[in-house]
Amino acid sequence: MRYSVSDKVVLVTGSNLGIGKATALELAKHGALVVINGRKADRLESVRAQIEQDGGKVLAVAADVTNPDDCETMVQKIIDHYGRLDVLISNAGISMRGNFENVTPQVFKQVMDVNFHGAVNITKAALPHLKKSRGRIMFISSVAGIRGLQGISAYCSAKMALTALAESMRIELSKTGIKIGITYVGFTQNDPVKRTMAADGSLIPIEERSNKNAQTTDEVARAIIRNVEKGRFKNVLTSLGKLNAIANKLFPGLVEKVLIMANDKVSKMSK
Ligand SMILES: NC(=O)c1ccc[n+]([C@@H]2O[C@H](COP(=O)([O-])OP(=O)(O)OC[C@H]3O[C@@H](n4cnc5c(N)ncnc54)[C@H](OP(=O)(O)O)[C@@H]3O)[C@@H](O)[C@H]2O)c1
Numbered sequence: 001m002r003y004s005v006s007d008k009v010v011l012v013t014g015s016n017l018g019i020g021k022a023t024a025l026e027l028a029k030h031g032a033l034v035v036i037n038g039r040k041a042d043r044l045e046s047v048r049a050q051i052e053q054d055g056g057k058v059l060a061v062a063a064d065v066t067n068p069d070d071c072e073t074m075v076q077k078i079i080d081h082y083g084r085l086d087v088l089i090s091n092a093g094i095s096m097r098g099n100f101e102n103v104t105p106q107v108f109k110q111v112m113d114v115n116f117h118g119a120v121n122i123t124k125a126a127l128p129h130l131k132k133s134r135g136r137i138m139f140i141s142s143v144a145g146i147r148g149l150q151g152i153s154a155y156c157s158a159k160m161a162l163t164a165l166a167e168s169m170r171i172e173l174s175k176t177g178i179k180i181g182i183t184y185v186g187f188t189q190n191d192p193v194k195r196t197m198a199a200d201g202s203l204i205p206i207e208e209r210s211n212k213n214a215q216t217t218d219e220v221a222r223a224i225i226r227n228v229e230k231g232r233f234k235n236v237l238t239s240l241g242k243l244n245a246i247a248n249k250l251f252p253g254l255v256e257k258v259l260i261m262a263n264d265k266v267s268k269m270s271k
Helices: 018-029 041-053 068-082 104-132 153-172 217-230 239-250 252-269
Strands: 010-011 033-038 058-061 087-088 136-143 179-187 195-197 202-205 234-236
Touching: 010 018, 010 068, 010 104, 018 033, 018 041, 018 058, 018 087, 018 217, 033 041, 033 068, 041 058, 058 068, 068 104, 087 104, 087 217, 104 136, 104 195, 136 153, 136 217, 153 179, 179 217, 179 239, 234 239, 239 252
Parallel strands: 010 033, 010 087, 033 058, 087 136, 136 179, 179 234
Antiparallel strands: 195 202
């Protein structure tokens, strides 16, 4: 029988903004019992109010996924409230900008902490309950997690590590009934308040993306939910993302040449 998120308890980390927020809103429309998360309580409260206003069921838990104790407490709150956990969508993330030689070690650490250790921490806390419910885990990665790209080495490293985690866990948990997937999100229209980390660790606005080149957060949310319901393992979003994945597999040398040429062009333009 087809798996549906309807009536399932679904935790989406990092869901007070952007893709996570759109996913939480869409899940509530599908009849899921949603758990939203993030560190900023005011944003969390506004998403909670929006879901409730639309008639959805929601629990809001402020927690920092880089803190393992926060993750344990968050999962306990979910169990106290709903009695179970069926799906984990590990979405909380932060991006960065800057060539490797300019990026401070602290930025590397922070980007790994949120994107990778954050996913590890919440998955560890959720796992005993997902085993009981024979549930699902969906890691949110990026097309930047398919091959290393210029100017975002820390982000690429963290997102690639998620692939290894998902692959290892699929083998280890193959007899538990848990389904593990990873969605490689492509260019997405960002919330105007979204910030990325500069090479020195300061938070800066992200460049605007035109409608033509980017998916909306709603489109991404629907794709993530589809991937959860279909139990897909790896799924790359956007035509450009899919092309990147295929070209990188079939013609890795050519892809590298193109990227080097693009990098040279950017370097010349910024001189
Ligand atoms: N947007 C894109 O173009 C794009 C492309 C590819 C992949 N992705 C991936 O998609 C996911 C969502 O991206 P987005 O663009 O929607 O990001 P976003 O708009 O910047 O939102 C990030 C979310 O994560 C939360 N968060 C950050 N650090 C956290 C922490 N330590 N603990 C708990 N929550 C935390 C934020 O809330 P607080 O700040 O309140 O904690 C916020 O809710 C990320 O994994 C990202 O790498 C995005």
